Amino acid sequence: MLSIKNLHASVEEKQILKGLNLEVKPGEVHAIMGPNGAGKSTLGYVLSGREGYSVQDGSASLQGADLLDMDIEERAKAGLFLAFQYPVEIPGVSNLEFLKAAVDAQREARGEEALSSAEFLKMAREASKQVNLPIEFLKRGVNEGFSGGEKKRNEILQMLLLQPKLCILDESDSGLDIDALQVVAKGVNSLRSPDRGFIVVTHYQRLLDYIKPDFVHVLSDGKIVKSGDASLALELEEQGYAWLNKQPEDDAEGLQV
Amino acid sequence: MSEWLNTVLSRAQSVDDWLSPKREQSLALLRDAKWPNRKTEAWKYTPLRAVENAQFAAPADVExxxxxxAGLESIDLVFINGRFAAEQSTANLPQGLHITQLADVSEADKTWALQAFAAIKPSRHLFGLVNDALATExxxxxxxxxxxxxxxVRIVNQLSENAEAHNRVLVRVAQQASLTVVEQTIGDAYSFNTAFAEYDIADDASLEHYRFALQTDKAMSVGGSHFQLANRSQLNSTLVGFGSSLSRLxxxxxxxxxxxxxxxxxIYLLDGEELFDLHSTIEHAQPHGxxxxxxxxxxxxxxxxxxxxxxxxxRDAQKTLAELNNRNLLMSNKAVINTKPELEIYADDVRCAHGATIAEIDKKALYYMQSRGVDRAQAQVMLNFGFINELVDxxxxxxxxxWLRPQLRQRFAKMEVN
Incomplete structure (x- = not known):
């Protein structure tokens, strides 16, 4: 459903993605791990269309539609969802008003009727309960004064309401204690279905104990350098990423032989 | 010299009551006062031509x-064109709250009220002096x-066509007491009012205060709210203004x-050719404020x-913490903002910050909303409104x-971006 081919992207003239290839099929969960600065967050930003991130080469399509050609909101309406590592605080705009606008846009795009305020409120309350976020948080400004964990749970809440086709979780586990981590994982797992794909970006194996990936990829210097199944994450946890730097030397030796 | 001010001086001659000693002092200042022009710093950007030679015929009797x-169980004090409307006001008061008309004050009230009257409000406000001299209601x-x-306690000033009103409010919140006051002026027709209020907030007392200057169009308003704080007293004030041909606070x-x-x-939200002018002065005379x-x-x-x-x-106000921030959003290239934060510091151990900005929309917030499928235009409207709604919250x-939010929302929705 998500097809990324030879993606080259830069931010502020600095090349970050250098030929990234990734295929996510419906129902699959792909974990992306890798050292800092490898381009993990950039991938989410480029796919979502963030200003300042430019694509030089390659393509990215969601269910056959060219993502890179769409406005930011069009990508969301096409079913893309990025759970942010650092969700933005928007004081003055209530969480509920924001969520309603997002759900309205999504339903309109799908040709569904708009929900009444009462219907929406009921839905939002249920979703809040599911991510263990007190109902009062719906009335507060978007993420305003939320703790790190509450912000992450608010991201998952949005995901539950919007029912996207492809979810990218950008370090949704960072800064979470074990209880909050389980809440996030539970929310994600409840959305797992044969017609929905996930990309889970994380530094730690820990999250993958709760969200079992079908594939694990190692992103380094803007490319996926190694792919495997869930066991690769365990290997990485043990070995770290030091081996990534050695590899080119090995290759060079190989050539000499 | 302003013809209107001349009539004020002559009208003041016929005011004679228990406040006269104070009125005399203000009148003396008023006689020496110059009518403000463009060179008068306090009125540099707010022309007073419309008042200078104005004559306000008595308004027709209105009911x-x-x-x-809605939802506010308030104690109402209603003034229609400057006259107290007892039938629209609340008569039953809770224990501990004493309210009386200026004309009916007891001897006991006079002792403190005479002292406080025109003593909290600084004498530099021209229209404050006018109010001192003329406010019998x-x-x-x-x-x-x-x-x-x-x-x-909700104090409503309702004005109709041709009204000129000078009302006065004097509030004393004694030690450890608390009170909420809402000042509200209503009526968009051609009228003029100087509504001044003085608040004496004693040790450990607190005041929650609102002033809604929501008159628009031809209504002219030049009032003020003035507060005297004591040890550990608390003031939480919200001012909301729509502009009009002359709206000054x-x-x-x-x-x-x-x-x-x-x-x-x-908060101010201005459209058309409206003008809104807010002058605030905070005096830190004591430490730890x-x-x-x-x-x-x-x-x-x-x-x-x-x-x-x-x-x-x-100089004595050590350990003061003071922050002043003015942020503006311009919706049109013909809109004008004159903003001037001023800090004057004579103590050396204080923390102060001030700033004034012409704000632009937060790009990160815009991206975040768009990434959830909200159209850019709609996201912009939500963020712009959120900019002032944050203070309403x-x-x-x-x-x-x-009560306020839908009024702001409606006004904002009508504003065009150009």
Missing amino acids: AAVTAI GVIIDVAASAKITAP DVDVTHGGEHAFAKLNA TTEENVRGIVGDSATAVFNGRIHIH QMPNAALAE
Whole structure:
């Protein structure tokens, strides 16, 4: 459903993605791990269309539609969802008003009727309960004064309401204690279905104990350098990423032989 | 010289009551006062031509019913064209709250009221002096020590065509008492009012204050709210202004005791050719005082906003914390904002910050909303409104916030971006 081919992207003239290839099929969960600065967050930003991130080469399509050609909101309406590592605080705009606008846009795009305020409120309350976020948080400004964990749970809440086709979780586990981590994982797992794909970006194996990936990829210097199944994450946890730097030397030796 | 001011001076001759000793002092200042022009710093951006030679014929008798604010169980004090309307006002008062008309004050009230009258409000406000001299209508509100008055006192000034009104409010909140006051002026027809209020907030007392200057169109208003704080007294004030042909508000807060706290939030939302002018002065005369002043406005079309915010920290006011912020959003390239934050500091151990910005939309917030499928245009509207709504959210009284929000929203929705 998500097809990324030879993606080259830069931010502020600095090349970050250098030929990234990734295929996510419906129902699959792909974990992306890798050292800092490898381009993990950039991938989410480029796919979502963030200003300042430019694509030089390659393509990215969601269910056959060219993502890179769409406005930011069009990508969301096409079913893309990025759970942010650092969700933005928007004081003055209530969480509920924001969520309603997002759900309205999504339903309109799908040709569904708009929900009444009462219907929406009921839905939002249920979703809040599911991510263990007190109902009062719906009335507060978007993420305003939320703790790190509450912000992450608010991201998952949005995901539950919007029912996207492809979810990218950008370090949704960072800064979470074990209880909050389980809440996030539970929310994600409840959305797992044969017609929905996930990309889970994380530094730690820990999250993958709760969200079992079908594939694990190692992103380094803007490319996926190694792919495997869930066991690769365990290997990485043990070995770290030091081996990534050695590899080119090995290759060079190989050539000499 | 202004013809209108001349009539004020002659009209003042016929005012004779228990406040006369104070009125005389103000009249003396008024006789020497010059009518403001473009060179007068306090009126530099706010022309007074429309008042200078104005003659306000007496308004026709009106039977205007003042509407209640839904969900607000308030004690109402209603003035129609400057006259107290007893039939629209609340007669039953809770224990600890004493309200009396200026004309009916008891000897006991006179002792403190005569002292406080025109002593909290600085004498530099020209129209304040006019009000001192002419305000025979008004109320005195006295809250007994330790009384916690939960029902807000709402003072409504309703004005109709050709009205000229000079009302006065004098409030004393005694030690450890608390009170909420809502000042509201209504009526968009051609009229003129100087509504001045003085608040004496004693040690450990607190005041929640609102002033809604929502008159638009031809209504002219040049009033003020002035606060005297004592030891550990608390002030939480929210000012909301729509512009009109002349809408000016003077606000003064004096930290006259230690550890006093003042929070001032002001919002303006201007359209058409409206003008709104807010002048605030915070005097930190004692140590350990805190002031948080946040002023935000959205200015559309060819409207003009004027903000002058002065914080004066006296030599003895060590350990003062003062923050003043004015942020503006321009909706049109013909809109004008004149903003001037002023800090004057004579103490060396204080923490102060001030700033004025012409804000742009937060790009990160815009991206975040778009990434959830919200159209860019809609996201912009939500963020722009959120810019002032943030201060509405901070209003302690939920019923007032609920009442105000749709009015702001409606006004904002009509504003065009150009």
